[in-house]
Amino acid sequence: MNQKEQARLKTLNRILEGQLRVKEAAVVDGGNMSRHINELREFMKGYPNTFGEDPRNPEAQSDERKGLPTPPLQKPYDEKTSTLIDLLDPGGACLVHTDIRVLIRQRRSLRAYADSAIPLVSLSYLLWATQGVYTIPKHRTWSLRSVPSAGARHPYETYLHVSRVSGLSPGLYRYLPLSHQLLSLGTRDSLREELFVLTDREAFVADAPLTFIWSCVPYRGEWRYHTMSHKSMLIDAGHICQNLALAAESIGCGSCPIGGYWQEGADRFIGADGQDEYVVYMASVGRRQGSESD
Ligand SMILES: Cc1cc2nc3c(=O)[nH]c(=O)nc-3n(C[C@H](O)[C@H](O)[C@H](O)COP(=O)(O)O)c2cc1C
DSSP states (O other): OOHHHHHHHHHHHHHHHHHHHHHHHHHHOHHHHHHHHHHHHHHHHOOOSOSSEETTEEEEEOTTTTTOOOOOSSOOOOTTTOOEEEOOOGGGSOOSOOOHHHHHHHOOBOOOOOSSOBOHHHHHHHHHHHHOEEEOOTTOSOOEESSOOGGGOOOEEEEEEESSBTTSOSEEEEEETTTTEEEEOOOOTTHHHHHHHHTTSOHHHHTSSEEEEEEEOTHHHHHHHGGGHHHHHHHHHHHHHHHHHHHHHHTTEEEEEEOOSOHHHHHHHHTOOSSSSEEEEEEEEEEOTTOTTO
16 A cells, blocks of 8 residues: 555544544534434425425525526546446346345345456446436436436436456446446555445445445535425435345345445545535445355
C-alpha cells in the first residue's frame, strides 16, 4: 500500500472514530433525541400528494413547476477520457431457478460466499434486473426501468466493488444504465481495506466477489416532488435491492443488504460529495458455497 493510500485509510479510521463519538453524544443527550425521533417519524409519513408543492410553505414549488430543465437521467461522465466496458445481453445468463415461488421462498441474506468468480454475463443480468432501462421518450425527461420509481425519477446510481468477476479487473465501476455499459473508476490497493473499515469491519462485505453500492442523486426526485420526494426515494432503494436479491437467487448466488456503514467513508469510497450525491444502500453478492461450478 503506498503512502497516499495509507493516508486515505488513516482518514477513514478517523471518520469512523468521529462518527462513533457523535453517536455516543446523541444517546447521552436524551431530550434532544426524542425530538429528533419525532421528526424522523414525521419524515416517514411524507407529505400529502400535492405534486411539487409543500403544504407547509405554499410559496415553495418544485423546479419542474417553475419550468426548470429536467436533470440528466444518468450521472454524466467524460466521454473522451473514460474507459467503458460493454456488458452482455442479460438473456444469456444461466438461470438455475425460474419459479418465482422458489426464489421468494429460498431468499435469505447470505454472508458467506464461494471463492469462484461471478461470470460477466451474470453481472450483466444483475445490473439489468436492478436498473436496466427499456423505455426512454424522445424528450428524455424520464425512463422506465426494471424496477418501479416514484414519478419514474430513478434517482440512484449503481457503483460496484469488483473482486472476482470473470473478464473484469478488480476495482471500482459505475453502471451506465442508458447504454448498458460499465464505466471504470480504476482501482487502488487499499480498496478492500477501505470497504472493511466503512462497513464497520464486516469482512464478508470486503471479501465478497461483488458489492453493489447505490448512491442517491436527490435532485432528480426533488426536481419533481420537492419536499415530498425524499420518502419515495428511500422506498425506491428497497425495490432495487429486492430485485437484486431475487435475481441473485435465480443464478445460484446469494446477497446481503447492507444498511450499516459509515456515511462519510462510503461517500468518499465512490467519490460522491455527500450533498448532491450520497450512498444510501449496499448489497454484497456471491455464489453459494458448494454450488455446482465452485
Ligand atoms: C434495510 C436493510 C439493512 C440491512 N443492513 C444489514 C447490514 O448492515 N449488515 C447485515 O449483515 N445485514 C443487513 N441486513 C440484512 C438483515 O439483517 C436481514 O434481512 C434480516 O436479518 C432477515 O434475514 P433474511 O434477509 O435472511 O430474511 C439489512 C437488511 C435490510 C432490509
